[in-house]
Amino acid sequence: MRTRLLAAALSATALALPAVASPVVGVDALKEWNLIVLGDLTSSSEVEGRTFVGGNLDGNSSNYQIKTPPPSSYDTPGLIVVGDVTGGAKNLNNGSGAVVGGNVSSGFNLNGAAQTVQVGGSIANTNVNQNTVNSGLAANAGFLEGLQQQKSLLASGMTDLSQGMTKLEANSTVTFANNRGTFNAKPDAKGVAVFNLTADDLNRIGEIQFNLNGADTAIVNVSGANIVLNDNFLGGTQGLGEHVIWNFADAKNLSLTTAWGGSVLAPGAAANTGNYIQGSAVFGSLVQNGEFHLGTYTGGYTPTTPTDPGGPKPVPEPGTWALMLAGLAMAALLLRRRRGAAA
Structure with a gap:
């Protein structure tokens, strides 16, 4: 019925x-x-x-x-x-x-x-x-x-x-050497890798190397209200937006000053871009002076229930009920x- x-x-x-x-x-x-x-x-x-x-x-x-x-x-x-x-x-x-x-x-x-x-x-x-x-x-x-x-x-x-996504338990780490941050994904049984960083951690990075290591989806949770994306990707950005989601759940202001690899999820942020993002992007508002390139998210991540033994432990996604x-x-x-x- x-x-x-x-x-x-x-x-x-x-x-x-x-x-x-x-x-x-x-x-x-x-x-x-x-x-x-x-x-x-x-x-x-x-x-x-x-x-x-x-x-x-x-x-x-x-x-x-x-x-x-x-x-x-x-x-x-x-x-x-x-x-x-x-x-x-x-x-x-x-x-x-x-x-x-x-x-x-x-x-x-x-x-x-x-x-x-x-x-x-x-x-x-x-x-x-x-x-x-x-x-x-x-x-x-x-x-x-x-x-x-x-x-x-x-x-x-x-x-x-x-x-x-912020409720997911981190299973992957980033290491710092001088101004270089190396992300090493350790995907779970469902292919999901989770990193947890602060805005200060991100600001320490001048150069990024991102190793997916076979992860279907890598989620990088970055806490903090004010975010500046001004880092360079040593490993390149090609294809990162299809598998990497940079999640800025707390962000109120976000500024992009250089080319950025990966999809960006910042639904509460007033954003300003001066260079391109390759991947999907979500903002509260935007002043756009940089391009958005295809390479949008293609991964298989879906929020699961806390009782799901095969994946991380997020809250359920509301889309189905909202649509109904x-x-x-x-x-x-x-x-x-x-x-x-x-x-």
């Missing part, structure tokens, strides 16, 4: 949410998006993969989906913005497509294959040509609700994922609207 109710609720939600028909939750979000900003993004740079912005997108001319990301099972467009798009023109590439909850005053340059753009408010400074551009969609039932639902799921899911509750809420909203229309 519970399964049928959940299926019905999710089906009703999908009908109500033309903008985000299949919400992305949990660890899947790190695989789906190259960049997730839960609040506002001010950008003068580019993102190679998909981008989600929970607030407004501003700044000078910037570029989105300049490469082809891995195939999506969620049918996610290259750019989602819950708020408004302002500032310089935004370039959408390689059939990116976009969904915007508010107005687009900056305009889009729609490059490459034909694209579909859905806008809740008005759109200006955009040449449609062979593309499909629909505006004024906020009047449609469920359009804005769908965007807000995805934002809410990401905000809660990324925060809970980050906090859950959101679906039931949307189903109830649809029912009320239909009853009102019938009256």
Whole structure:
């Protein structure tokens, strides 16, 4: 019975949410998006993969989906913005497509294959040509609700994922020699290696060597409110974002001054980037002056229950319950609207 109710609720939600028909939750979000900003993004740079912005997108001319990301099972467009798009023109590439909850005053340059753009408010400074551009969609039932639902799921899911990782027991170590930090992963039976550091530990490092040693996922928990990423990777950054998650659960401010290897999870941080990150990235807000490169997370890590004997001991991930509750809420909203229309 519970399964049928959940299926019905999710089906009703999908009908109500033309903008985000299949919400992305949990660890899947790190695989789906190259960049997730839960609040506002001010950008003068580019993102190679998909981008989600929970607030407004501003700044000078910037570029989105300049490469082809891995195939999506969620049918996610290259750019989602819950708020408004302002500032310089935004370039959408390689059939990116976009969904915007508010107005687009900056305009889009729609490059490459034909694209579909859905806008809740008005759109200006955009040449449609062979593309499909629909505006004024906020009047449609469920359009804005769908965007807000995805934002809410990401905000809660990324925060809970980050906090859950901090509860993992460290099984791997980093050694320091002068200004060089060497990370030696010792993965458990599920291929998960866990490091625990402080912000002061990270600040001691000028050069990094990262040895995965066969780990599927290496989680580096870094405690501290103010984080500066200014270290050089002696072993290179290629592929680290697919397997390494730098988790800054306590971070309020994060500054990137050099190229950084690995996915970054900092859902509460106001971030500022001046060079590229190769991997998935999640921030509270972002001033972007450095690129985000593909190499997004591909590992098999999933939060497990404390009784799971084969892995570490985090808290359960909330995505499934959050999605079910959101679906039931949307189903109830649809029912009320239909009853009102019938009256």
